[in-house]
Amino acid sequence: AQSVTQPDIHITVSEGASLELRCNYSYGATPYLFWYVQSPGQGLQLLLKYFSGDTLVQGIKGFEAEFKRSQSSFNLRKPSVHWSDAAEYFCAVGARNKLVFGAGTILRVKS
């Protein structure tokens, strides 16, 4: 069965510092991978996605993610975090018409 693991429940970074959120997946076929962000009291917004091709994908708000098949990972990165990035981030794998989500990582940004 498909599964997604986000090992970090909470991460705190200083504003301006770099960020990496980890995501590992389990899926038998070629995965379709996504990162979504959820601000407090809001719905989910797509940051970026990987379907095929270049393993480094660029998303909105300055985020990028790298697909590493050998490590079954799809980590999200941002070189310089802004206070407005504080939110919860969900990694997901697409599997036969449904998304399987990880448990999420809460990002706190300190000034």
Add this chain to the structure above:
Amino acid sequence: DTAVSQTPKYLVTQMGNDKSIKCEQNLGHDTMYWYKQDSKKFLKIMFSYNNKELIINETVPNRFSPKSPDKAHLNLHINSLELGDSAVYFCASSQDRGGLYQETQYFGPGTRLLVL
């Protein structure tokens, strides 16, 4: 214009009641979904419909009944509400066709259900 909208945004009700949540998308998508986000923020799919046809039903109690009057709408009706039904329910849509998952899902703002 809101792409995926849900009503109501908040719903507070008593145990045993029956309630409905409505979802509409104006993206012209073929497929719609309901997800449940529990108190620990874990998101799990409940149902998906493709062109009004149920294609995913993920071990959800039969007190939950989705209804799709047309491909732009997917409503969720819940009978005999229980405390454990308290959660945030998200509707989503995508342009999937033929069961090949390749398209992005767009989410609504969520409906926060509290059962007392």
